[in-house]
Amino acid sequence: MNLLGRAEELVLLAVWKLGDDAYCVPIKKHLVKTTGKDWVFGAVYAPLERLEKKGLLQSSLGDPTPERGGKRKRIYKLTKAGVKALIEVKKVEKAMWDNISEGVLEKLL
Amino acid sequence: MNLLGRAEELVLLAVWKLGDDAYCVPIKKHLVKTTGKDWVFGAVYAPLERLEKKGLLQSSLGDPTPERGGKRKRIYKLTKAGVKALIEVKKVEKAMWDNISEGVLEKLL
DNA sequence: GCAATAAAATCTATTTTGTAGAGAAAATTG
DNA sequence: CAATTTTCTCTACAAAATAGATTTTATTGC
Numbered sequence: 608m609n610l611l612g613r614a615e616e617l618v619l620l621a622v623w624k625l626g627d628d629a630y631c632v633p634i635k636k637h638l639v640k641t642t643g644k645d646w647v648f649g650a651v652y653a654p655l656e657r658l659e660k661k662g663l664l665q666s667s668l669g670d671p672t673p674e675r676g677g678k679r680k681r682i683y684k685l686t687k688a689g690v691k692a693l694i695e696v697k698k699v700e701k702a703m704w705d706n707i708s709e710g711v712l713e714k715l716l
Numbered sequence: 717m718n719l720l721g722r723a724e725e726l727v728l729l730a731v732w733k734l735g736d737d738a739y740c741v742p743i744k745k746h747l748v749k750t751t752g753k754d755w756v757f758g759a760v761y762a763p764l765e766r767l768e769k770k771g772l773l774q775s776s777l778g779d780p781t782p783e784r785g786g787k788r789k790r791i792y793k794l795t796k797a798g799v800k801a802l803i804e805v806k807k808v809e810k811a812m813w814d815n816i817s818e819g820v821l822e823k824l825l
Numbered sequence: 826g827c828a829a830t831a832a833a834a835t836c837t838a839t840t841t842t843g844t845a846g847a848g849a850a851a852a853t854t855g
Numbered sequence: 856c857a858a859t860t861t862t863c864t865c866t867a868c869a870a871a872a873t874a875g876a877t878t879t880t881a882t883t884g885c
Contacts, residue, residue, distance in 0.1 A: 608753045608843075612871055613722055620812045632833065642808045644717045647874050652835070657871075678833045678880045690824045697818055699751045700809070703729045709806055715799045717872075721842055741862065756845050761864075763843075787851045787862045 611696045615663075617642065618654040619693055622664060622683045630669065630680040631655065655683060663689035720805045724772075726751065727763045728802055731773060731792045739778065739789040740764065764792060772798035 611619070621637045622629040631651060638646045658664040669680035685693075720728070730746045731738040740760060747755045767773040778789035794802075 608723065608747075608751070608755055608759055610722055610751075610753065612842085613719055613725075614717065614872060616722075617808075617812055620816065623816065630833080631835095638717075641811050641814075642717070642719075643811075644719065644808070646717055648834085649836090649873055649875070650717050653872065656835095678835095678878095680832090681834070685824065687825055690821050694818055694821050697813070697821075699726075699753070702750045702752075703726055704806070705750075707729065707732065709803055712799050712803050712806075715794065716796055721871090723843060739862080757863085758844055758846070758865090765864095766842075787849095787864095789861090790863070 610699060611692050612654070614650060614654045615658055616693070616696055618651060619658065619663065619685065619689055622689075623685055623693070627682065629683045634683070658689065659683070661688075662686055663692050719808060720801050721763070723759060723763045724767055725802070725805055727760060728767065728772065728794065728798055731798075732794055732802070736791065738792045743792070767798065768792070770797075771795055772801050 617638060618634065621634045621641075625633055625637060631648070634655070635646050635648065635651045638644070638651065655664065655666075659666055663686055664683045665686050666681050666683045669682045726747060727743065730743045730750075734742055734746060740757070743764070744755050744757065744760045747753070747760065764773065764775075768775055772795055773792045774795050775790050775792045778791045
């Protein structure tokens with residue numbers, strides 16, 4: 608079937624949203640805040656690595672910052688392939704959700 | 717993190733859409749047609765089984781039909797838990813996609 | 826220069842999901 | 856009751872997600 612996995616999608620979106628600040632820690636933070644779910648490190652890191660390997664993300668080491676301590680940040684950026692993958696998953700979701708609003712679902716409860 | 721997997725979500729949606737005709741074969745057909753992707757049997761069957769085990773779907777054997785041949789159909793139906801899971805995944809997706817239209821993405825290509 | 830501390834990345838092991846397609850089971854028809 | 860058809864079920868495998876511990880690297884104050 609070969610669509611983005613759930614975590615992959617959400618991680619890509621977080622990277623997009625964070626722009627130049629898209630490294631592991633804020634990505635995790637954004638995911639926790641926006642999804643309302645717990646995200647452990649591995650659940651962020653593994654998709655990031657995979658997505659880079661697949662060419663949907665590209666990373667580079669950030670400059671040392673004036674803040675205290677820490678390894679150099681690894682900053683992620685969407686590639687065109689990444690953007691395309693997001694567009695595709697969105698399209699599929701839209702087709703499958705066609706005519707199903709949350710309201711419709713809630714009536715079933 | 718614990719959200720519906722992609723296939724799980726799409727299978728649930730197919731079941732909802734098909735109503736009383738929600739058994740493996742039309743579910744697969746609907747998925748192929750609506751997603752534009754290939755779905756082999758295992759990719760439909762495995763999520764169906766798992767979703768039932770988790771209580772998001774409930775199945776029952778259909779009546780023998782006037783059509784030719786075949787084992788009795790196993791008809792699937794969303795449970796309340798299934799509906800809730802769909803509502804939840806939708807909510808999360810919405811939050812994460814907030815302000816990102818396909819148009820915005822396409823400009824990045 | 827060096828110890829303490831902090832920020833961040835990376836790793837390992839495991840579980841859960843998804844993929845692929847072969848093959849078995851049950852129903853109908855001639 | 857054999858042939859055919861429809862449908863389900865199974866097995867083996869690959870990929871993705873989870874969990875949290877550990878390591879690495881940088882800064883600051885001594």
